[in-house]
Amino acid sequence: MNKTELKEKIKKTLDSHKAEILALAKDIASEPELGFKEEKTAAKIKNIFAKYNIPYQDKLALTGVKGLLKGKTDKYTVAIIGELDAVPSPSHPQADKETGAAHACGHNIQLAIMAACAITLQTSGVMPYLSGNIVPFAVPAEEYVEITYRNNLRKAGKIKYLCGKSELIRLGAFDDIDMAMMMHVGMEKEQKRVIDTNGTSNGFIGKLIQFQGQAAHAAGAPHEGINALNAAMVALNAVNALRETFREADYVRFHPIITKGGESVNVVPSDVRMESYVRAKTVDAMLKSNEKINNALKYGAKAVGATAVIEDLPGQLPMLNNPELNAIYEENVKAILGEKGIIHNGHIAGSTDMGDVGHIMPVIHPWYSGGTKGVLHSADFCVTDDEMSYFIPALTMLDTVVDLLADDGQGAGHVLDNYQPIFTKKTYLEYMEKISRA
Secondary structure (H helix, E strand, O other), rough: OHHHHHHHHHHHHHHHOOHHHHHHHHHHOOOOOOOOOOOOHHHHHHHHHHOOOOOEEEOOOOOEEEEOOOOOOOEEEEEEEOOOOEEEEOOOOOOOOOOOEEEEEEEEEHHHHHHHHHHHHHOOHHHOOOOEEEEEEEEOOOOOOHHHHHHHHOOOOOOOOHHHHHHHHHHOOOOOOOOEEEEEEEEOOOOOOOOOOOEEEOOOEEEEEEEEEOEEEOOOHHHHHHHHHHHHHHHHHHHHHHHHHHOOOOOOEOOOOEEOOOOOOOOOOOOOEEEEEEEEEEEEHHHHHHHHHHHHHHHHHHHOOEEEEEEEEEEEEOOOOHHHHHHHHHHHHHHHHHHHHEEEOEEEEOOOOHHHOOOOOOOOOEEEEEEEEOOOOOOOOOEOOHHHHHHHHHHHHHHHHHHHHHHHHHHHHHHOOOOOOOHHHHHHHHHHHHHHHH
């Protein structure tokens, strides 16, 4: 079969599985789980793989599930990624009553798209015409939440890095993959069917901050104490005084939460804790801004006699789409949605650990809109258009797989011939260790 015939076969097969894909998305949304805890969600993906005789590895980075679809040769391997975790959104109507987790991030949609691609490729009969393998990969813990919990997993030796993809890179789960694709529902306010390609996003460094003071009776002897909560407030004001020094082009963001504010109202707080990120558009801006913020936190605490103990943790790298892979993908978007179906919104200040993968291999991470309403990570996020939420994104990636791996893999060869990684796996891990030691 030629590429046109392969794409026609794929569309017909995808259409025949729509009801099953929608049911899977709703099932995943009904039992949301936070990162590195996605046991039920991983089980749902394993059930799909088992049903369609797709061999898989599981328990990768605790909960990851990695399938394998064999082509006629092993010349290239392309991963199609979906994320297992939900996000804390306790006011969402489908939030877990105990954990507050909800798929207000749209990751259940991602997993349904990944499953749609896997099922279609496995049942359509196209794999024998492709010069390469497909890895449908359900990965944990993209949302960088519960930092203290994850850091305790790290200290216990269960993980080393706090995001799923960075941990999977460390474990070697991407060693046999040449390039990767995934989709994410976007934040376009207008309800129109569009896909945002070739955008970039911030990376960040994670932070745990402890302000150490001296407890004393808050009313009877406050002069004998050192107020760690006051230290935190002064430190935050010191950071705020820095904000005008951050270049707008660097998209620097610092947005902490206080996770512990003291022990009792009548005791001078001696132990106050915060979690935060330092985000920026480039690795250089991340590192320089982080150093300035650390100084403000330390000396802000010192101003009232307290101490700031700062633990920097590897977070996520800036997102970069590979231009050659993106160009192939855009042609398939145009074939389905037309020229107006592609938009270029440019840079966003949010982050994704797909950026880490994109620093060691060619990746694309398009954002699509028109299938949902509400703001991501909010209580009003929901699907309004099944075709745009699930099936058009799946079809664009499936058609891109054909363009990459048909005709002896010429498309994939072109992408790799023109690709120069920013990091090797070795230098990526060295960077991660550098952050940990900072």
